[in-house]
Amino acid sequence: MIRLKGQAECLPFIFFYTRHTKRMTRLKTFFIFSGATRFWGYGAVWAAFVLLSLWIAPYHEMWADEAQALLIAQNASFYDIISEIPHNEMHPSLWYLLLKLSGYIFGTHLNIAYISVFIMSAAVGVLLFGCKIPTIYKILLPFGHYFLYQYNIISRNYCLAYLALALLGALYHKRHSCRWEYAGVLLLMAESTFILAPTAAVLGLFWLAEAYKFHRSLLWRYIAPFGMLAIAGIFTLWQIFPFNHAAFADRVARISCSPSALPSHFAETFFFGENLWLNLAFILFIAYFAIKKALQPSFCEKIWQNKDVAAQFITVWGIFCLTYGSICPMYYHQGLIWGVFLCSIYMFFPRYVCNQKHYLFLACAAMHIFWSFKTIVYNMHHAYSAQFETAALVAKHSLPNAKVATAGYHTLPLRLLIGRGQLYFLPGEKPYHIWLSPEEAAQKNIVQNTINQHLDIFAIDVTETGKADLSYYQNPKKFYEYHIPAAATYKGYLFFEQSLLLYIKKRLIHTAE
Numbered sequence: 001m002i003r004l005k006g007q008a009e010c011l012p013f014i015f016f017y018t019r020h021t022k023r024m025t026r027l028k029t030f031f032i033f034s035g036a037t038r039f040w041g042y043g044a045v046w047a048a049f050v051l052l053s054l055w056i057a058p059y060h061e062m063w064a065d066e067a068q069a070l071l072i073a074q075n076a077s078f079y080d081i082i083s084e085i086p087h088n089e090m091h092p093s094l095w096y097l098l099l100k101l102s103g104y105i106f107g108t109h110l111n112i113a114y115i116s117v118f119i120m121s122a123a124v125g126v127l128l129f130g131c132k133i134p135t136i137y138k139i140l141l142p143f144g145h146y147f148l149y150q151y152n153i154i155s156r157n158y159c160l161a162y163l164a165l166a167l168l169g170a171l172y173h174k175r176h177s178c179r180w181e182y183a184g185v186l187l188l189m190a191e192s193t194f195i196l197a198p199t200a201a202v203l204g205l206f207w208l209a210e211a212y213k214f215h216r217s218l219l220w221r222y223i224a225p226f227g228m229l230a231i232a233g234i235f236t237l238w239q240i241f242p243f244n245h246a247a248f249a250d251r252v253a254r255i256s257c258s259p260s261a262l263p264s265h266f267a268e269t270f271f272f273g274e275n276l277w278l279n280l281a282f283i284l285f286i287a288y289f290a291i292k293k294a295l296q297p298s299f300c301e302k303i304w305q306n307k308d309v310a311a312q313f314i315t316v317w318g319i320f321c322l323t324y325g326s327i328c329p330m331y332y333h334q335g336l337i338w339g340v341f342l343c344s345i346y347m348f349f350p351r352y353v354c355n356q357k358h359y360l361f362l363a364c365a366a367m368h369i370f371w372s373f374k375t376i377v378y379n380m381h382h383a384y385s386a387q388f389e390t391a392a393l394v395a396k397h398s399l400p401n402a403k404v405a406t407a408g409y410h411t412l413p414l415r416l417l418i419g420r421g422q423l424y425f426l427p428g429e430k431p432y433h434i435w436l437s438p439e440e441a442a443q444k445n446i447v448q449n450t451i452n453q454h455l456d457i458f459a460i461d462v463t464e465t466g467k468a469d470l471s472y473y474q475n476p477k478k479f480y481e482y483h484i485p486a487a488a489t490y491k492g493y494l495f496f497e498q499s500l501l502l503y504i505k506k507r508l509i510h511t512a513e
Contacts, residue, residue, distance in 0.1 A: 038135070041135075042128040042129060042138060045128060045138060045139055045142060046121070046124060046125055046128050046129075046142075049121065049124050049142045049143065049147075049148065050117075050121050052143075052148065053117045053120070053121065053148065053152055053153065054114075054117065056149075056153050056376055056379065056380070057111065057113040057114060057117055057153055058111070058113075059379055059380045060113050060153050060154065060379060061387045061388060061413065062112065062155075062387065062413040062416070063154065063413070064409055064410045064411075064412045064413060065156065066112055066154070066155050066156065066413070067412035067413045067415070067416045068089075068409075068412055069095060069096060069099060069112075069155075069156075069157070070099060070112055070416065071412065071415075071416060072085055072089075072096050072099075073096050073097075073099035073100040073102075073103055074100070074103060074108055076096070078097075078100075081093050081096045081097060081100065082097075082239070083239065086239035086240055087239065087240060087241075087242075090194060090240070090327070091157055091193065091194065092157070092190070092191045092192065092193065092194060092197075092236065092239070093191075093239065094157070094160065094188075094191035094192065095156075095157035095160060095192075098115070098160075099112070099115065102115055112155040113153055113154075113155050115155055116151065116152055116153070116154070116155035116156070116159040117152055117153070119159040119160060119162075119163050120147065120151060120152040120159050120162060120163070122163055123147075123159070123162045123163040123165075123166040123167075124142045124147065124166075126163070126166040126167055126169075126170050127141065127142065127166050127169075128142070130166070130167075130169075130170035131166070131169050131170050131346065132350070132354070133346060133353055133354065134353070134354060136362065137365070140362070140365040140366065140368075140369060141342070141365060141368075143368075143369050143372055143373075144338075144365060144368030144369055144371070144372055145335075145368045145369075145371035145372040145375060146162070146334075146335030146338050146339065146368070147162070147372075148372045148376075149372050149375045149376060149379070150332060150335050150375075151335055153376075153379065154332070156332070157192055157193055158192065158193060158332070158333075158335065158336065160188065160191070160192035160193075161189065161192035161193050161195075161196055161336060161339065162335075162339055163188070163192075164185055164188040164189035164192050164196070165189070165339045165340065165342070165343040166343075167185045167188070168185050168186075168189060168203075168343055168347070169342075169343045169346045169347060171185055172346075172347040173347075173350070175207055176210070176211065176214075176215060179221060179222060179225045180224075180225050182207065182225070183204075183225035183226065183228055183229050186200045186203055186204050186207075186229060187200075187228070187229060187232050189203075190232065190233070190236060191232075191236075193336070194236075194240065194323075194327070195320075195323055195324055195327055195329075195333065195336055196320075196323075196336065196340075197233075197236055197323075198319050198320075198322075198323045199316060199319055199320045199323065199340070201233060202315060202316055202319050203316065204226065204229050206312055206315075207222075207226075208222065208226055265324075265329055265331075265333075265334050265337060266337055267282060268331075268334060269334045269335075269337040269338050269341075270282075270338070270341075270364045285360075286360075289360075309348050309349075310348075312348060313344060313348045313349075316344055317340075317344065320340055324336065324337070338368075386414065386459060386500060386502050387413050387414060387417055389502075390404065390414055390417065390457060390459070390502070391417060393457060393504070393508070394418075394457070397456070397508060399456055399457070401418040402455075403455050403456040403457065404418050404455065404456065404457045404458075404459075405450050405451075405453070405455045405457075405458050405459075406418075406458070406459040406460065407446070407447045407450060407458075407459075407460045407461065407464050407468070408460055408461025408463065408464045408500070409461065410461050410500060411459050411460070411461060411500060414459050447460070447464055447467045447468050448467065448468055448469065451468050451469065451470060451472065454472055454505075455505075456504070456505045456508060457502070457503070457504055457505070457508075458470070458473060458502075458503045458504075459500055459501070459502050459503070460500065460501050460503070461499075461500055461501075462499045462500065462501060465501060470503055472505075473503035473504060473505060473506075474503065474504060474505075474506055475501055475502065475503050475504075
C-alpha cells in the first residue's frame with residue numbers, strides 16, 4: 001500500500017504515470033478514503049452498482065440457456081434436479097434448486113435477471129467491505145464486463161461462482177479460525193459450476209494438510225466441516241457420473257474444429273479480443289516483463305522463501321486450467337478465468353496486491369469497463385431474440401397463445417413467454433432437454449405436424465427449417481432471420497451463433513409492418 005504523510009492510504013488513478021512529483025502527488029491523493037469516509041465511499045460504489053444493474057436488467061431478452069434453467073426449475077421434480085439434471089446438463093443442482101425456491105416465493109413470472117443481480121450485488125458487497133485491496137481496484141472491478149454484465153444481467157449459475165470467489169478471498173486468511181464458514185464457501189464454489197469443483201477440492205486438501213501440520217492439537221475441530229466437504233464431493237461425483245456421452249462428444253467436436261479457441265480465452269479475458277495481432281502483442285508484452293522479473297535474483301529469492309505458497313498457487317492454477325480445458329469452454333466461461341485470477345492472487349500474494357502499482361492490470365480493469373458499457377448499449381438497442389417483438393404482435397392482434405408456436409432449442413424463451421413448458425427428455429437426441437407439450441411428445445414428425453395447424457405466428461431455428469414445409473406463411477423482411485438467445489453480447493460485440501426465422505400469416509403482415 002502506498003503511504004503519504006499522515007499515513008493515509010491511497011493509490012494512483014488507473015495507470016497514468018509521471019515522474020513529476022507535483023503531478024504524481026495529485027494523482028495519489030485522488031483516491032483517499034479513511035475511516036467513515038472510506039465506508040461511505042464504498043457504500044456509494046455499491047449503490048451505484050445495484051442501481052445500474054436494476055436499470056439495465058429489464059432490457060435483457062432471455063437466452064435459451066436461461067429459459068432452460070427456468071423451465072427445469074418449474075417443471076422438474078426435486079429428485080430429477082438432484083439426480084438426472086446434473087448428469088445431462090453438466091451443471092450442479094444448486095442453481096436449479098435456487099430458481100425453484102424463488103419460484104415458490106415470488107411466483108413463476110419473476111424476471112430471472114433479478115436473481116443474478118441480487119447474487120452479484122452480494123458478491124460486490126463482499127469485495128468492497130470484506131476484502132483488503134487497494135481502493136482503486138474496488139472502484140474499477142465492480143463495473144467491469146464480468147461483474148456488471150456477463151454474470152449479472154445474464155442470469156446463469158456463474159453468478160454463484162463469483163459470490164463464492166468473493167467470499168473465498170475474504171475468508172481465506174481466516175480459514176483456520178472460521179472453519180465452518182470456509183468449508184461452506186468451498187462447497188458453494190463446487191456447487192456453482194463443475195469447472196470450479198476440482199479447484200475447491202484442492203483448496204480443501206491444502207486446508208486439511210495445513211491443519212495437520214500447524215494445528216495438530218486442534219485437528220478434531222476440522223473433522224466435521226471437512227467431513228461435510230467429503231460427503232458433498234462424493235455426492236457431486238454421483239450426480240455427474242456416468243456423464244452424458246452425447247454432450248461430451250459434442251464438446252470434443254467443437255474443440256477439434258477450433259483448436260486455437262482455448263488458448264485465446266486466457267489472453268482475451270484480460271485485454272482485447274477478436275484481434276489476433278493485438279492479442280499477440282499483448283501476450284509478448286506480458287511475457288517480456290514476466291521473464292525480466294523472473295530473472296531478477298531478488299524475485300527468485302522471494303519465490304524460494306515462499307516455495308510452499310508458490311507450489312499451492314501453481315497447483316491451484318494447474319487444476320483449474322486442466323478442468324477448464326476439458327469442458328470445452330465458451331466465451332461466457334471466460335469470466336471464470338478473470339475471477340479465479342483475482343481471487344488466487346489476493347489469496348496467495350496479498351502483500352504483492354497491496355504494495356504494487358500494477359499499472360498494466362489497472363489498464364486491463366479500465367478496458368473491462370469499456371467492454372461493459374459498450375455491451376450495455378448493445379443490450380439496450382439490439383435485441384438478440386424475437387421475444388419482445390412477438391409479444392407486441394400477440395398483443396396488437398389480440399391473438400391467443402395457442403396461435404403461436406415454436407420449434408427448436410433456441411426458441412425456448414418464446415415458449416416460456418407464451419406459457420408452454422412440460423419437461424420431456426428425449427435420450428440420444430441432443431445433449432439437452434427438449435421441451436414439448438404432451439401432445440407434441442406423442443407425435444412422430446413434431447415440427448411438420450405443428451406447422452400443419454396453420455398457426456398465426458411460427459418461430460423456428462434455422463437448423464430445423466429443412467424438416468418443414470412453411471408454404472403457409474411468409475417471412476417478411478422486417479422479421480427476417482431474427483437471432484435468438486444463443487447470440488450474445490461479448491466485449492461490446494454482438495455475436496450470433498444460431499438464428500431464428502419468424503414466420504407470420506399473410507393477413508397479419510401488412511398490419512405488422
